[in-house]
Amino acid sequence: MSFKKYILLLLTTLFLSVPSFAEKSDFFGKGEEVLQQAGNTLGTIVKVGNKVEYTNPAGKLLKWSEQSASDITNSINSAKNSTDVGRKLEGTVADFINSEGKTVEGFGLTIKKADNSVATDIDVLTSNEIIEIKNSYGAWDGKRTQVNRFTNSSLDDFVNPYNKKAILYIETPLTEIQRTTILNTIPNNVSLINSLNELKLILK
Amino acid sequence: MGLTILSREIVNPEETLNKIVVCSLKMNLYFSLSEGALKQDGAIQYINIKKYFGNGEDDYELLLTDILSIQHSSESKEFGTFGKNDVFYYPLLATDNAPSKLSYHFSLAYLRLCPNHLISIYDWVFSLKDIEKLEQSVGWIETWCQDFQKLDNA
Numbered sequence: 013m014s015f016k017k018y019i020l021l022l023l024t025t026l027f028l029s030v031p032s033f034a035e036k037s038d039f040f041g042k043g044e045e046v047l048q049q050a051g052n053t054l055g056t057i058v059k060v061g062n063k064v065e066y067t068n069p070a071g072k073l074l075k076w077s078e079q080s081a082s083d084i085t086n087s088i089n090s091a092k093n094s095t096d097v098g099r100k101l102e103g104t105v106a107d108f109i110n111s112e113g114k115t116v117e118g119f120g121l122t123i124k125k126a127d128n129s130v131a132t133d134i135d136v137l138t139s140n141e142i143i144e145i146k147n148s149y150g151a152w153d154g155k156r157t158q159v160n161r162f163t164n165s166s167l168d169d170f171v172n173p174y175n176k177k178a179i180l181y182i183e184t185p186l187t188e189i190q191r192t193t194i195l196n197t198i199p200n201n202v203s204l205i206n207s208l209n210e211l212k213l214i215l216k
Numbered sequence: 217m218g219l220t221i222l223s224r225e226i227v228n229p230e231e232t233l234n235k236i237v238v239c240s241l242k243m244n245l246y247f248s249l250s251e252g253a254l255k256q257d258g259a260i261q262y263i264n265i266k267k268y269f270g271n272g273e274d275d276y277e278l279l280l281t282d283i284l285s286i287q288h289s290s291e292s293k294e295f296g297t298f299g300k301n302d303v304f305y306y307p308l309l310a311t312d313n314a315p316s317k318l319s320y321h322f323s324l325a326y327l328r329l330c331p332n333h334l335i336s337i338y339d340w341v342f343s344l345k346d347i348e349k350l351e352q353s354v355g356w357i358e359t360w361c362q363d364f365q366k367l368d369n370a
Binding site for chain 1: 218220248250251252262264274278280282306309311312313314315316336338339358359361362
């Protein structure tokens with residue numbers, strides 16, 4: 013290696029080894045963006061490109077990829093045509109929200125843990141709401157505390173960094189007893205919605 | 217939940233874990249547990265059971281499952297061989313979605329190991345007898361849950 017090449021290599025190595033310069037200059041593309049814990053954010057969010065790393069108040073790292081508008085549209089259309097009942101319902105609800113003039117900002121968002129295993133998913137996100145969608149009472153009954161991950165920030169799987177309004181949407185009409193059981197179980201700050209008409213009324 | 221196991225008895229979570237590991241093995245499925253999966257009450261959470269269908273990071277069907285310690289149904293319901301007044305438990309719950317093929321093969325393998333249990337996929341309930349019948353006739357089809365009754369009557 014010539015002396016000139018050696019010097020060039022040395023300078024390049026030094027340049028790359030100073031992260032603050034690389035980040036500040038944004039020379040290598042979109043730099044790391046740290047959203048502070050202050051304000052309305054519960055926990056800390058770090059974004060690199062479309063990758064989001066969220067450390068929740070329980071100290072657990074959860075990761076997801078931001079979805080583009082076209083990704084969301086394609087996913088909703090695909091879900092609406094799915095033979096999977098749950099997926100199809102999620103698509104129908106998201107499509108309804110769009111038709112009401114509200115933008116769906118996240119759909120079927122897969123949330124991964126630090127080891128890349130799947131921790132949970134978020135059915136629908138809007139600017140103000142985070143929505144868990146269930147087909148029926150039976151689908152809710154098995155895991156009655158699932159919506160707590162939107163409201164209880166001490167949980168390992170808490171995943172509502174912007175403290176959006178939590179909604180539990182159940183498609184099949186509920187009996188009074190079922191409705192009471194659910195309301196007695198879910199946190200007070202989760203809204204139980206049992207039809208698209210009800211959903212329409214609650215969307216901000 | 218998308219897919220739920222129903223049992224008349226409380227099942228030890230470790231026993232359920234053993235069963236689903238064997239199912240995954242027999243059905244050639246990806247199986248993983250994370251750190252912190254075991255909860256204080258004995259429940260085991262965030263079990264990933266996947267079937268990959270491509271080379272991409274996200275090219276898979278997933279059953280994200282939780283094994284519960286003691287969780288019984290909050291209402292009476294007649295389910296197949298379960299009488300209306302039977303209390304039934306949920307040894308395992310899997311995600312809100314139930315990918316058709318993965319759910320079929322997982323259900324078949326699980327019920328062969330635990331023939332006294334039932335599997336609920338959304339609000340359809342299947343016994344081993346049901347799925348074996350399907351397996352002997354057309355096998356897996358995309359809409360097997362929805363169309364089971366029609367196929368059964370055919």
